[in-house]
Structures are given as structure tokens and as C-alpha cells.
Amino acid sequence: MARALESPPASLPAPAERAEPAAREDRLARILAPIVIAILVVGGWEAIVRVHEIPHYILPGPSLIARELVESWPVLWPSLLITVKIAALALAAAIVGGVGLALLCSLSRWIEIALFPYAVVLQVTPVVSIAPLILIYVDHTLTAVVLCAWIVAFFPILSNTMLGLASADHNLRDLFELYGASRWQQLRLLRLPTALPYFLGGLRIAGGLSLIGAVVAEYVAGTAGTGTGLAFRVLEAQYRLNIPRMFAGLLLLALTGVAIYLLFGALSHLLLHRWHESAVRRER
Amino acid sequence: MSLALAPQTEADEPGRETAATPLVRLEGVSKVFANGTVALAGLDLVIGRHEFVSLLGPSGCGKSTALRLIAGLGRPTRGRIVGPEGAARGAVGFVFQEPTLMPWATVFDNVWLPLRLQGIGRREAEPRVGEVLAMVGLADFAHAYPRELSGGMKMRVSIARALVTRPSLLLMDEPFAALDEITRLKLNDELLALWRAQSWTVVFVTHSVYESVYLSTRIVVMAPRPGRVVADLPIDAPWPRDEAFRTSTAYNALCRRVSAELHRAMEG
Numbered sequence: 415m416a417r418a419l420e421s422p423p424a425s426l427p428a429p430a431e432r433a434e435p436a437a438r439e440d441r442l443a444r445i446l447a448p449i450v451i452a453i454l455v456v457g458g459w460e461a462i463v464r465v466h467e468i469p470h471y472i473l474p475g476p477s478l479i480a481r482e483l484v485e486s487w488p489v490l491w492p493s494l495l496i497t498v499k500i501a502a503l504a505l506a507a508a509i510v511g512g513v514g515l516a517l518l519c520s521l522s523r524w525i526e527i528a529l530f531p532y533a534v535v536l537q538v539t540p541v542v543s544i545a546p547l548i549l550i551y552v553d554h555t556l557t558a559v560v561l562c563a564w565i566v567a568f569f570p571i572l573s574n575t576m577l578g579l580a581s582a583d584h585n586l587r588d589l590f591e592l593y594g595a596s597r598w599q600q601l602r603l604l605r606l607p608t609a610l611p612y613f614l615g616g617l618r619i620a621g622g623l624s625l626i627g628a629v630v631a632e633y634v635a636g637t638a639g640t641g642t643g644l645a646f647r648v649l650e651a652q653y654r655l656n657i658p659r660m661f662a663g664l665l666l667l668a669l670t671g672v673a674i675y676l677l678f679g680a681l682s683h684l685l686l687h688r689w690h691e692s693a694v695r696r697e698r
Numbered sequence: 699m700s701l702a703l704a705p706q707t708e709a710d711e712p713g714r715e716t717a718a719t720p721l722v723r724l725e726g727v728s729k730v731f732a733n734g735t736v737a738l739a740g741l742d743l744v745i746g747r748h749e750f751v752s753l754l755g756p757s758g759c760g761k762s763t764a765l766r767l768i769a770g771l772g773r774p775t776r777g778r779i780v781g782p783e784g785a786a787r788g789a790v791g792f793v794f795q796e797p798t799l800m801p802w803a804t805v806f807d808n809v810w811l812p813l814r815l816q817g818i819g820r821r822e823a824e825p826r827v828g829e830v831l832a833m834v835g836l837a838d839f840a841h842a843y844p845r846e847l848s849g850g851m852k853m854r855v856s857i858a859r860a861l862v863t864r865p866s867l868l869l870m871d872e873p874f875a876a877l878d879e880i881t882r883l884k885l886n887d888e889l890l891a892l893w894r895a896q897s898w899t900v901v902f903v904t905h906s907v908y909e910s911v912y913l914s915t916r917i918v919v920m921a922p923r924p925g926r927v928v929a930d931l932p933i934d935a936p937w938p939r940d941e942a943f944r945t946s947t948a949y950n951a952l953c954r955r956v957s958a959e960l961h962r963a964m965e966g
């Protein structure tokens with residue numbers, strides 16, 4: 415005890431020095447951990463396929479899928495662009511429709527009471543079951559497919575934006591009232607900024623859902639459809655028992671979904687990092 | 699809105715700053731909340747022009763409720779409130795018990811808000827916003843966001859925001875409770891100087907006997923459950939009030955008197 419007091423322990427660095435490497439280690443681990451998992455899974459998969467000599471029309475190995483992805487890139491890439499276009503159109507329509515309807519509902523309780531139940535009905539009805547009907551009634555196939563994807567993507571934006579518009583701090587609302595703010599001023603300077611984080615949360619969900627909606631609609635449309643989206647390519651590959659190409663198409667879809675998620679995550683961070691609790695760095 | 703008020707207020711013989719013209723008048727005001735809480739019961743209160751009135755009372759006695767009713771935020775369940783006029787045009791400044799800042803806006807934008815709502819642009823508002831920010835000692839923080847400020851700094855932003863419209867009636871709900879002693883005393887003095895220079899009327903909610911005696915021309919002591927006025931004490935101490943006043947025997951005597959009233963109020 416006495417000796418410990420005499421000589422200060424040399425192994426304990428000052429807190430400031432300690433913080434830096436810890437943060438760097440953390441960042442490194444965040445990148446490395448998923449990569450290690452990927453290597454393990456892909457390596458294991460390849461090994462199982464080779465050791466058991468599983469035929470490629472049942473389960474192709476990762477190397478074969480990679481080769482197929484490169485070889486059929488001229489077919490898959492344009493198809494991916496079409497699917498992304500459908501998803502983007504649907505998402506844009508969902509933003510316009512969702513935010514628009516949310517604004518209407520915030521303007522009048524009666525509009526909310528009259529319309530919101532139908533938004534819920536639209537949300538809970540599985541899109542696979544409405545899609546065939548939409549494809550019958552809407553002649554233009556691209557429009558029909560976009561409509562299906564819109565149905566899926568629209569609700570999270572609507573409900574999140576509605577919640578956000580109604581969440582303005584009560585004292586701040588009083589403050590606006592005290593200074594005689596017009597409804598427009600209240601909306602622009604108080605309700606919309608309050609709703610922004612909620613809207614962005616909805617957008618992150620809707621972004622992924624619009625892609626899922628586009629894929630489902632393309633599946634249902636099948637050969638009658640636009641015929642060239644990525645989901646159609648996957649379906650086509652399935653008919654031809656070209657399982658490696660199916661996997662390649664699915665891989666591409668999954669990567670697109672991840673890209674959309676990251677994109678909106680980045681957008682959200684960009685817009686909120688100065689002030690919102692979800693985006694500011696915690697400093698302790 | 700017309701009021702025929704008998705000059706009975708003359709009888710009080712308050713300090714020379716206390717004028718008789720009423721600015722706000724609460725007549726038998728009661729407030730019962732939806733959950734059945736009786737926050738105020740039969741509150742009678744006349745606030746004269748250029749008075750500095752402190753509402754003093756234990757926690758939960760309805761001070762905030764009364765202040766909000768005066769500002770026109772919410773309606774009394776019974777009774778009526780006359781005045782103040784021109785509230786919507788920035789004639790009333792309100793400092794909430796919490797800072798109540800917009801987290802997405804910088805300090806400058808938060809303070810600019812009351813002017814902005816009156817259609818005054820950023821350029822035009824800049825000198826006035828700068829002036830009040832300097833007054834509360836936050837000139838260097840105009841571009842900070844509320845989350846980057848300490849609790850007391852946020853409160854000072856909120857005070858600056860209330861001052862920026864140069865209101866003729868200033869309603870303050872425990873504005874200095876979160877501040878350190880030195881800053882509080884400094885802001886006390888600045889508030890007093892402003893009040894004397896600008897011929898404002900101030901209604902000031904506080905827990906602190908010392909603060910209320912230092913600042914006020916009149917102290918209204920309230921009692922809880924249900925909230926009501928139990929004492930209305932004119933503070934006829936001389937002006938200017940400064941450090942010398944704080945150590946004077948007159949000040950101590952007044953504090954003892956107000957304290958005694960507050961104790962009586964709390965015992966019911």
C-alpha cells in the first residue's frame with residue numbers, strides 16, 4: 415500500500431490520451447466485425463457446396479454467383495435501373511401524398527376523422543392481394559406497378575408526419591399564440607421543424623418499403639408487366655432454372671435496399687446533426 | 699373593455715412608482731383543470747401601470763397559472779380578466795418557467811422570433827437582437843444552438859426573447875431560479891434599471907423572499923389549495939435599490955415581514 419503511494423502507477427495514462435485510441439478501435443471494430451462475419455459465412459457456404467458437390471441448380475456457391483453477376487451485368491444493370499426508377503417514383507409520390515395528407519389532417523380534425531381510416535385500410539391490406547386488381551384496372555403497367563409500391567411506402571410517411579406535426583411543445587405553441595402568429599407562421603416556424611425528425615424516420619422506413627413494393631408488384635405483374643425490372647429478371651431466371659442468376663439478382667436487390675437505407679440515414683444526419691438528440695454526438 | 703375604477707387604490711399609499719391606473723384586473727378568477735385540480739379560487743388582483751409586482755408563494759399555489767391567465771393563455775373557469783391591451787403585437791413579454799426554446803434554431807433565431815412573427819426581417823432585427831443578447835451577456839453565443847448552452851444560459855436567452863419587443867408588460871415566471879448568485883444579482887439590477895428607465899409594468903413570480911423585496915413595489919403572497927391571495931404588501935423602500943439597500947435594516951425588516959406572511963400562507 416505504502417509503496418503504491420510512493421510511486422504513481424505508470425500504466426495509467428491520462429484520460430485525454432486514452433479517449434483517442436478507444437474511439438479509433440471502436441470505429442475499426444464496427445467495420446471489421448461485419449466483414450469477419452461475411453468472410454465466415456461466404457467461406458463456409460463455398461466449402462459446403464464444394465465438399466458435398468451440391469449441383470449449381472440447387473445451391474450455387476458464392477464464386478459462381480459472383481461470376482454470374484459479372485457475366486449477366488449487361489442484363490441486370492438496366493433492369494436494376496428500372497426497378498430503382500419504380501421505387502423512386504413510388505417514394506416521391508408517397509412523400510407528396512403522405513406529407514400532403516398529414517398537412518390536411520393537421521389543418522382540420524374533420525379531414526383526419528374522415529380520411530385516416532381509409533389510409534389504415536390501405537396499409538393493412540396486403541399489397542400482393544390488391545396488385546392483381548390494380549393491374550387489371552390500370553392499363554399503363556408502369557403506372558400500376560408504381561401505384562402498388564406507393565401503397566406500401568405511403569403509410570409510414572403519413573403516420574410519422576402526422577405524429578410530428580402534432581408534437582410541437584405546448585409552451586412554444588403558447589408563445590406563438592402570445593405573439594399573434596398566423597396559422598401559416600405556426601406551421602412553417604413551429605410545426606414543420608418539429609415534424610422533420612419524425613418525417614425523416616418515416617422516410618427511412620418508406621425508402622426500403624418502396625423497393626419491396628416495387629419488387630412485389632413486378633412479381634405479380636410477371637410476364638404481363640413491364641417485363642424488364644430486376645424482380646422480373648429474378649422470376650425469369652427461376653423459370654429457366656438459372657439459379658445462380660436468381661441469386662445474383664437477389665444480391666443486387668439486397669445491396670440496393672442497403673444503399674437506400676444508408677442514403678436516407680445520411681440525409682437524416684445531415685439535416686439533424688446540429689440540434690436533434692438522435693443525431694448529435696454524445697459528449698461526456 | 700371600459701372600466702370605471704374608483705380611485706380606492708390611493709388608500710394604499712404605496713411607493714412613488716406605483717401609479718393607480720390599472721393595466722390588468724382579475725376579478726374573482728378561478729381556474730379548475732380538466733382533471734379536477736382547483737388551481738385558483740376567487741383570485742382578485744389589480745396590476746397598476748408601472749408597478750413591479752411579485753407573486754410569492756409555495757410551490758403549486760397557482761402562480762404560473764395566474765401568470766398564464768394574465769397573458770391570455772387559457773381562459774379562467776370563473777371570473778373575468780380585463781386587459782392587457784395589444785398583447786398580440788408584442789406589448790406583453792412572457793418568460794416561461796422553462797426556457798422553452800426552439801431546439802432547431804440558433805440563439806439569434808430564437809430571440810428574433812417575436813419580431814419575425816411581426817414581419818420584421820433578419821437584417822432589420824439584428825441591432826435589437828444584438829442589444830438584448832448583450833444585455834443578458836450572451837453576445838458571443840448568437841450562433842450557438844440551445845443544446846450547446848447551460849441551463850442558466852438558456853434561461854437568459856428566454857429572457858432576451860421576452861425583452862426584444864420592448865414590451866410594456868413583462869410577465870416573468872421564476873426567470874432567475876436557475877442562475878448562479880452573481881448572475882442573478884446582476885440581472886436583478888439590470889431588470890430594475892430597465893424597468894425604471896422604460897416605464898414598464900412587471901409581474902414577477904418567485905420563491906425567493908429576498909429577491910421579491912429587492913425588486914418589487916408590491917408583493918402579493920399566495921396560498922395553495924386552492925390558490926388565492928392572502929397578503930398584498932406594498933414595499934415602500936427608497937430608490938435606487940443597490941448593494942447598500944441589500945444590507946440596510948429597512949431591507950431586513952421588510953424581508954422578515956414578508957417571510958412571516960409567507961409562513962402564515964403555508965400554514966393555511
Ligand SMILES: Nc1ncnc2c1ncn2[C@@H]1O[C@H](COP(=O)(O)OP(=O)(O)OP(=O)(O)O)[C@@H](O)[C@H]1O
Binds near residue numbers: 735756757
Ligand atoms: N395543465 C394542468 N392540468 C392539471 N393540473 C394542473 C395543470 N397545470 C397546473 N396544474 C395544477 O395547478 C396547480 C397550480 O400549478 P402552478 O403551475 O400554477 O403552480 P406554481 O405556483 O407555479 O408552482 P411552482 O412554484 O412549483 O411552479 C398545481 O396543483 C398543479 O398540479
Ligand SMILES: [Mg+2]
Binds near residue numbers: 761762763795871
Ligand atoms: Mg410555476
